[in-house]
Amino acid sequence: MSTKRSLVRRTALVAATAAAALVLTACGSGADADRPAGHGSHSATTPAPSASGSASSSAAHNAADTAFAQGMIPHHRQAVEMADLAPSRAASSEVKELAAAIKKAQDPEIKTLTGWLTAWGAPVPAEGAADHSAHGAGGAGMMTAAELEKLKAATGKEFDTAFMELMIKHHEGAVAMARTEKAEGAHADAKAMAEAIITSQSAEIDHMKKLLGKS
Template sequence: MIRTRFLFRRTAAVAAAGAAAFVLAACGGNGDDSAGHGGHNSNSASPAVSASASQGQHNAADVAFAKGMIPHHRQAVEMAGLAPERAQSAEVKKLAAAIKKAQDPEINTLSGWLTSWGEEVPADGAMAHSMHGGESGGMMTVQEMDRLEKASGKAFDTAFMEMMIKHHEGAVEMAKTEQADGSYAPATEMAGQIVISQSAEIERMNKLLGKN
């Protein structure tokens, strides 16, 4: 009986020592083996890292660009929508159609970015603000839009192009700000396309107005 108790105690002691050694080894491994520790953390954090990669590669400038450009584009599309029935010049009608075709999809893309970033999409009727202290970014006032809506023929053509030049100039400035300050590659790429396409349209409208 005494020998049995001794063997039992010896076995328990060995087991306890083994368990303690295992715990110490495990703790030592976590503290000293950076590869093992890092591997565990990278596995458990990978979903968060992936989420961050998909949602976090943008900054405040990207958000401001999207929130400013959506209402800006909406107004350009609204202006372009007046041309088929009010414009006299075939060139103006063609230009308006090109503006609508380019900017409608960009509105959808910009809205999708904001939604994926957890940001609010500007409501219809919201005014655009450039990233230069809240300036209008070339947006037309209510009075200017009323004047355009009431015009027709050659008077519409002239008013449309003069207003759209101002509108495009504002968009180009907003896009250049995004190129300089933004970090979300698709947004800076869109900004670059806006600078190129709308600068070309400004030049085209100035020629039609006889300013070049």
């Protein structure tokens, strides 16, 4: 009788242990699911630019999207190069703040555009590729080599004026490119970026014109 009772107790203990293990496993999964997403988990759940090369997103682009990305990358690179000159050359704190905002906005967009081109199997413009005509952008307000050298040589108020005048032209080119993408592109994210560029850079154009006393 006592042997039978021991067997029953051992059986019950094994069953209870197994049940506890199942409960712990379920709780562990729930804890992971309920944990707030931080920066680390965000990158795991949100596709990186290069991850847009899934079958569906690769199919949902056209030649206009490719031209937009290939034209905007060197365009943004030059804007960032111009912005990098401001901290050591500008006299106006407003120009320095504007330059910082331009760099903050356009650096991540360069990475995103590069990721799209990689996903689409399209060439990424090489560093220093400033000839927009090769990418269908027709200049798009890009500075010439002579204009860039002149800007690099300027300081103080002379730099502020030259920077804003050149950046207005530069931004106008970007807005025109973005409008073409909105009208002719097929890739939803590229069209959304184009809309953001139109909104932000149009506002910056207005701000620079006010600082120059042209509006």
